[in-house]
Amino acid sequence: MHFAFTDEQAMIAETAKAFFAEQVTSERTRAAMAGTGVDDALWKALVGELGLAGVALPEERGGAGLGMVELAIVAEEAGRQVAPLPFLASLCLAAPAILAGGTDEQKKLLPLLAAGDLVASFAMDDGRGALLAPHGATADLYVLSTGDGVSILQRDAPGLSVVPLTSMDQTRPYARIEIGDAVPDPLADPRAAVAAALATGRLAIAADALGGAQACLDRTVAYAQERVQFGRPIGSFQAVKHRLADMMVAIEQARSAVYWAACAIDEGSDEAQFAVHAAKAFACDTYSHCAGEMIQLHGGIGFTWEHDAHLFFKRARSNASLLGTPDWHREHVAQLAGLDRAA
Amino acid sequence: MKLGFSPEEEAFRAEAAAWLRSELEGPFADVRGVTSLVEMPERRRDWEKRLGEAGWSCVGWPRAYGGRDATLAEQVIFAEEYARAGAPPRLNHIGIELAGPTILAFGTEEQKMRFLPGIAKGEEIWCQGYSEPGAGSDLANVRTRARREGDDWVIEGQKVWTSLAQFSDWIFMIVRSEEGSKGPKGLSFLLVPVDQPGVAVRPIHQITGEAEFNETFFDGARTGAANILGKPGDGWKVAMGLLGFERGVSTLAQQMGFRNELDAVIAAARANGEARNPLIRQRIAKAEIGLRLMRYGALRMLSGAEGGTLDPAALTYKIQWATWRRDLGELAMDVLGVAGETVPGHDYAFPLLPNLYLHSRADTIYGGTNEIQRNIIAERALGLPREPRGDLR
Incomplete structure (x- = not known):
């Protein structure tokens, strides 16, 4: 038992942190928001020079052969900058589904996904009607889970219709997928595919939320140090200090949750399912809270389009909704805690 | 990053669990499941001694001072098994969790040899003398005074919220040792025997109806000049180190x-x-x-x-x-x-x-x-x- 990064993990974290901090700028992100929701240069650099896009894919599938802890590290650092990337859709949802449940032929897609030569997305019929795929408009193919099974569909499949939608979080825009009479290519093991996609995707969202929440705190602390009212920095008022302290209390718990879940999946622990539900619920709630506090503590400027606070606030909302809200995950925790066993 | 325990650690777990089970289903069945800190104090003292005898009291401490040299993982395992076995809260938790680690960090070798084995063997129970009527959150505002008189420190003043003082043999306390000093300066960290004429302990009943904590009065109380952690005037530094342990x-x-x-x-x-x-x-x-x-x-x-x-x-x-x-x-x-x-x-x-x-x-x-x-x-x-x-x- 050693619940701290290894030297190698610490190095990956440092590298990823520096990479996203350097590459992601407000200006470039806003250009992506006005366009496809992807910063193409950033995406090319991530799949190219950084070499960590396919972090959790096996080396023989074009990945780095690492685990969920390393995937969470990359997602956390991307989340810290609200990076406009199809990393979640392509490499944390579609790729794990294909790896776990694809046919040998379908698995040949994996090196192409890891290298960014192809981009995939994932959508699941959640009973609310539409199939909504994150970064769906720019994807080349889709892993779709519907009542009819789990299949791959190519973007150019005859009959398939992809409708880009204006989305609240413009760094992760959705497209509506209408299968129509397109002919799907079914996965060999749909259950394994969905389980892997949901576990990896939920973990990645939780890690993204952790990084985002930390950024909200860091940026708000910096603002509270410099903004002067009543002749004092506003960060000297307990009304402000205590709210910032509460953000940190929540964030540190979210950090424990995310890396607990990552380790639990990697180690095949009995707790893995519980941990993923816990991490998704807790980290997303924390991000929503911290992003809301960021706006509140910045005052009027925090409500403007010009300030970046809304990027975090909207990503937090996207994270909370995608693949199960915090309440939904907590209900699953309640079941796993044995509340339905007879007294 | 790794959460799982090794086979050796699992073996340690089995050993700890088996020992706890045999004691708590055998001679200490009466304290099993007890959750109050103050119920059956005599039996709780016996339990502390039993843990000490068997080397399960302060598992993370060095063996030289009565510990077991347990690794971090083993300390975690023992804590988990202790709770799982329904063992009662530790009567000497202040000695084990606060006094001991502070003496380990700030004590001289003589002080460590004098005090740590007594805690580890369950023979000396400790309490903490920090808060005063005028020094709560603003802890540095302590007014209890200590002055040197021959080979002793002599203490005058009052502490409050001293948990478990009624069962304690020793109290560690911060006192103002420099006349006229203010705030965190001029404080010293003393170790003082409770059972002496100059110390009076009066229980305070709390909202649960129990009395875990006390007012403790010092009227010419004495302790040996050697019973100071750090130097005179270092009291705040030592106390803050201790709050680090507490957190x-x-x-x-x-x-x-x-x-x-x-x-x-x-x-x-x-x-x-x-x-x-x-x-x-x-x-x-x-x-x-x-x-x-x-x-x-x-x-x-x-x-x-x-x-x-x-x-x-x-x-x-x-x-x-x-x-x-x-x-x-x-x-x-x-x-x-x-x-x-x-x-x-x-x-x-x-x-x-x-x-x-x-x-x-x-x-x-x-x-x-x-x-x-x-x-x-x-x-x-x-x-x-x-x-x-x-x-x-």
């Missing part, structure tokens, strides 16, 4: 015990049907998640501290567990309904969960209130400006 490593064992309280809430909810109430389910799920996050937060902190420094995240720990437990008390009462507010007989003594509801109100106060914790987090971890001081002293 950090030491509370792990206590939190393992929270599992039993949450299990009791779940059992009650399943028994009376509240487990089907979606709102209660959400709150139980939150408590379950919070409990895990305390465990993994502690493991993260301790694993990180193996490198020698405590992560600033450790500063968030006290407020986290205190608030969790207060919330659990409220949840417990909402699950129990009116029945939880009643108890048969004439004694004002409530069972586990209603008592938790009342008792947990102290958690967000002692050892630094939630508000003080937030100041500490904001100032030390986030680097925000310090709270301006007033001049009404």
